[in-house]
Amino acid sequence: MADDEGLPQHDGHHFLLVAVGIQSHINPARVLANRLARLGVDAPVHATLSVPVTTYRRMFPSPAAATMAETASTDGVISYVPYSDGADDGSWPKDADDRALRRRASSKSLSAIVACFAARGRPVTCMMCTVVSLPVFDVARQHNIPVAIYWIQPVTLLAINYHYFHGYNELIVSHATDPTYEVCLPGLSPLRIGNFPSFLIDMSGSERGKAFIEVFQELFEYMDQWRPKVLVNTFDELEANVIREMKKHLDVFTVGPMVGSSTEARIHLFKHDNIDEKRYMEWLQAQLEKSVVYVSFGSVTKNSKQQMDEIIDGLRQCGRPYLLVVRKDGLEDDGESHHSLEDTQSQLGMVVEWCDQLEVLSHSAVGCFVSHCGWNSTIEAVVSGVPVIGVPNMFDQLTNICLIEEEWEIGIKGERNSHGVVTGTELARCIELVMGESPKAMVIRERSKVLKEIAQAAANAGGSAEKNLRDFVKTIQVSDTFCMDDDGTMSKSIKL
């Protein structure tokens, strides 16, 4: 780091939170860092968010960003510092060798950051990472710093993964091709194989699938050996049984919902004129209460052109106003859907490349959310009390839809046909079912309202999110031992 600008200025707790450089990790990480920094326990709490260099440049796209790549910055509450994975081009590792290279490069970079903080008398007292970061584990061991895992998916997913690596993998793998086979895991309702996170049942032998398994295996081995605290972006009433069960195995702190507030400035890695002009908010303002269908598939999913055409057809069949997000990189084959988006805009709907989703979901005009069921989108829908029509694709989304439909009854699943497509007719059926006046629609809307109130109580000052976060911070004790940093200086070490 080039200078002291943006670095925490006092003694006390100092959390270095390392986030994967994608949208779905950045916002919950930033909200957590903010809450830590504002916590006010017995000693000052500082939080630094570290992201890959490429992400840092997208977060702060000023001409100075390139020169800031070696410098910490601050927004007045938390600090930001970029780290390098050696490639610095935003690409995913190609293979195992590439992964190993990047792990070493990231470790070196993060280690230098930790050493720099220590040398300036602001030692990092706890390293954290979103879900899993092997370099964080390496650096924490090297510097004798405790680690906490920030699990940004439901605790149900933590449980499934935990049990997979603790005795259940053979059972799951041996039925991986039978989507209807039900597996009973401790603390969970019976779960069909088809609702397991995709990489656990991926039998294709793909490089990516293997990489996920390897990384998660190392995560759970690390957890068994080092017993890191685990912060989860959920709240007790959402997943009571699973939380109770997982507390038997891990030191779990439920610190959710971590969605910030609808008026708080959020970091958007996807930029579009709309996001600054907020024309879609003006458009929403002109719509009737709970009349709009909001459609968005997060920051990763790509839809086929055929799927996007079906979605647009379904929306038109309903004849209800809609706000549709189609990211620039959100269509497969780099193509446009048959219905040009221009044409679509002249109809009932508005199409944008990106929006401030939390602000949209919080608007009273929104009546339902057609979603891929990523966890951030799901918990944002819960907090906003908006019913969900789930069109899951992969990862935890396949499990999240189960929670939405079967456990919480705040939405329904849009079924795919034999070609894996959710047809326009099916989408229209789901929208009518959720937005209409049937007894089922009433239950879904009422449940959404009730969960919203519970979620807001958890998020409010003095609620369970704040209380559990404070309990977590209190478990970190400053010890009198010292350790040697990379540069030979001595710094205080911290014990959990």
Ligand SMILES: O=c1ccn([C@@H]2O[C@H](COP(=O)(O)OP(=O)(O)O[C@H]3O[C@H](CO)[C@@H](O)[C@H](O)[C@H]3O)[C@@H](O)[C@H]2O)c(=O)[nH]1
């Ligand atoms: O126009 C948009 C579209 C999305 N978002 C935000 O982008 C985030 C998207 O996150 P999420 O809903 O979790 O979806 P993904 O981006 O697909 O997230 C990946 O990471 C998540 C966390 O691990 C997993 O739950 C998902 O399955 C995985 O696909 C949310 O905060 C949205 O509010 C916007 O602000 N504007």
